[in-house]
Every structure is written in structure tokens, then in C-alpha cells.
Amino acid sequence: MILTDEGYKENKLSRIFKATALKNSPVADRGGHIESSLFTAHLGTATDFTTKFRPHLDAYKPLGADLVFISDGGIWLRQLMATHYPQATLFLDLYHRTGEPVMSYVGQVGVGAYRTQKSRTAWIE
Numbered sequence: 001m002i003l004t005d006e007g008y009k010e011n012k013l014s015r016i017f018k019a020t021a022l023k024n025s026p027v028a029d030r031g032g033h034i035e036s037s038l039f040t041a042h043l044g045t046a047t048d049f050t051t052k053f054r055p056h057l058d059a060y061k062p063l064g065a066d067l068v069f070i071s072d073g074g075i076w077l078r079q080l081m082a083t084h085y086p087q088a089t090l091f092l093d094l095y096h097r098t099g100e101p102v103m104s105y106v107g108q109v110g111v112g113a114y115r116t117q118k119s120r121t122a123w124i125e
Contacts, residue, residue, distance in 0.1 A: 046074070
């Protein structure tokens with residue numbers, strides 16, 4: 001969410017890249033990077049964002065079941081996939097869930113299951 005003169009508005013952002021764009025770092029334990037990708041951003045509705053986003057994404061439609069989405073849990077993205085990319089796979093980003101991060105629910109389980117803060121922390125870690 002971005003605070004504008006009209007109040008808070010949702011910013012939608014996508015990043016599209018091929019699996020071949022994932023590059024490992026030559027330095028041990030440094031992870032890697034994405035060599036090239038295409039970003040699409042929009043401040044406003046999911047419908048307007050989809051108008052910008054789909055032309056870029058449609059180039060990947062032939063991938064079928066090899067097309068992967070990582071989502072924050074927004075229903076609009078699930079609906080977009082079901083309508084236009086039904087063979088694609090959707091993953092929910094671990095730290096997202098519509099309304100609240102998934103990890104807050106994991107934390108609530110720890111509170112219910114462990115008596116001390118030390119044991120809760122150890123379990124979460």
C-alpha cells in the first residue's frame with residue numbers, strides 16, 4: 001500500500017523471468033541473482049494492472065504446466081490464472097496471506113504449544 005493524496009492505494013507489481021535467468025554467484029554461500037527480468041507495476045486496480053501485465057505474460061502461456069506464479073494470496077491472481085493459465089502452478093509466498101502474513105499464524109501455534117518464550121523462539125527458529 002502506498003499513501004497518496006487520496007489516501008492509501010494498492011500498488012501491484014510483477015516480475016517475469018525465465019528459469020535460465022537464475023544465476024549462481026561464483027562466491028560460495030552468496031546465493032545468486034536473476035540475470036534479466038521484466039517488471040510491471042501499477043498503482044490502482046487489479047483489472048487495470050492485468051491489462052498491462054497480460055501482454056508480457058502471454059508470451060509464456062505455451063509453457064503450460066511449467067509456468068509458475070508466486071503470489072501474495074490475492075484472489076484476483078488466482079482468478080486470472082484459472083481463466084487464462086489453467087495449467088500453471090501457483091505458490092503462496094511463505095510470508096504472505098491475504099490479510100495477514102502466514103508466519104503470524106505459525107507464531108500463534110507456537111504460543112499455544114510452548115509455555116516459555118525461550119521454547120517458542122527455539123521452535124520458530
